[in-house]
Amino acid sequence: MKVSELYIYPIKSLRGIALSRSEIARLGFPFDRRFMLYKVHREDTGVRYEKMQVSEFTGMCLFYTDIEYPDEKDPSGKLFVTHHEPNNGPRETIEVPLIPETRRLDVLDVDLHHSPTQAYNMGVHYNKWFSKWFGFEVIFVFLGTNRRRALFPGLTDGQSNKSWMSSITSTILPFGWGKDEEEKLSFADCAPFLVVSKTSLRNVSARLPDGEEMDITKFRPNIILEGAEEEWEEDFWGEMSIGDANLKLLHNCGRCSSINVDYNTGKPGTGESGTMLKKLMKDRRVDPGAKWSPIFGRYAYLYPDNDGQVIEVGDEAIVTKRNAERTRFDWPGLST
Structure with missing residues (x-):
């Protein structure tokens, strides 16, 4: 696969900014959701x-x-x-x-x-x-x-986390980082990155009337990939390399009514596009830890010692580990 688009959202829930390239850090792309x-x-x-x-x-x-x-x-x-x-x-x-x-x-x-x-x-x-x-x-x-704090269980356990210490410099992430071994977050919901597939987006758009396409930015992705062979195969992605950076894809992302919003009017959508959440609930409630929410995309964390790598549109993306089963969303207070 290849990277199709990259996005940051400096202010949470406002419109994002498309990037051609970016340094990548443990906290996410610089200036994302600060x-x-x-x-x-x-x-x-x-x-x-x-x-x-x-x-x-x-x-x-x-x-x-x-x-x-x-x-x-x-x-x-x-x-x-x-x-x-x-x-x-x-x-x-x-x-x-x-x-x-x-x-x-x-x-x-x-x-x-x-x-x-x-x-x-x-x-x-x-x-x-x-x-x-x-x-x-x-x-x-x-x-x-x-x-x-990132609240997913298992993010700070044992020896693997020792190599997740940040070595990022002020030129990469001017906000500073500290020397804490716990995984930390900005104002991003549950992970520093959200990875989505354009192959699966086609499945979403097919649920709309002819001539209409789903706006992928409604899903608030950071990394959009094209070239996946099958729809929804990302549900089983466990690890991935993009250029020289390596990511752990740990959890699915459950969707909410934000995907129903009409971005032209700033109001709840009308017509078929305003019912996209309901459309996806018919067959995409596939995570028992988020059983009321349809799934689209995977939450990801940066792999050990990858701070400061650069990824850009056009980079090759390779799935290096596939899970035999879907992961279960288990953020305390949010999971079901």
Whole structure:
């Protein structure tokens, strides 16, 4: 197989950025899911923060992102966020430092999928901009050097993990990493990478009326592969090499109503495309650990000592280990 497309999503659940190549690191592609939005609930008992994901806040798909990578002239880099009104309506862009200075930012506790961490409140200027578009109070947060624990059992056991120590330099991942042997995550859901197959996407698109195709970016992939011989064969992929990088594909990815969202309107989809989750539930509920969710794609972690390798579109991808049976999703609090 070959790499067809690569994506990062600097702000969780907003539109992603297509890449032609990227360094690869234990935490994921540099700058992937380092920012996130939370809805603010002010209650009698205090302030509560609700994580924002496109499945619940469908207008998030109307925000596009782009970046300028850090360099000697601009060591902070730039993140551009543009809100597109539907039907070719007005557009408005805000510029954010890709690597913000955090010393004067307020720190708050956040939780994502039962894996808590701390994040930095980016401040009134950015919060007001996002709140204006959503129509309620929003805070825009930056992960900084904080990390979430990966909660899949077995990720930190024994001798194999000793070689998973990060040797990445600041030029590859300017956020710093630390010397912790536990597998850690950014604001990515359950793994640093999501790998999907275009062969299986054809099966998904075939469920739509003639002339319609499923938008693969609705599945939020990092690595898209083409050339798989069979539909859904990725369910059994255990390990893979892409260029000089090696990945462990440990779990399936269960899908939610985010794949029903109409990316043109920012609202729940209508017609056949708005029922894609139900269509896939007919035959893709194949993981007993996520028995209510149809499966599309595999969560992946970087193999030992592969920090700093570069992968790019066109690279050969080889499955180096196949599992005899499907894996069982077992993230505490999420698995069934």
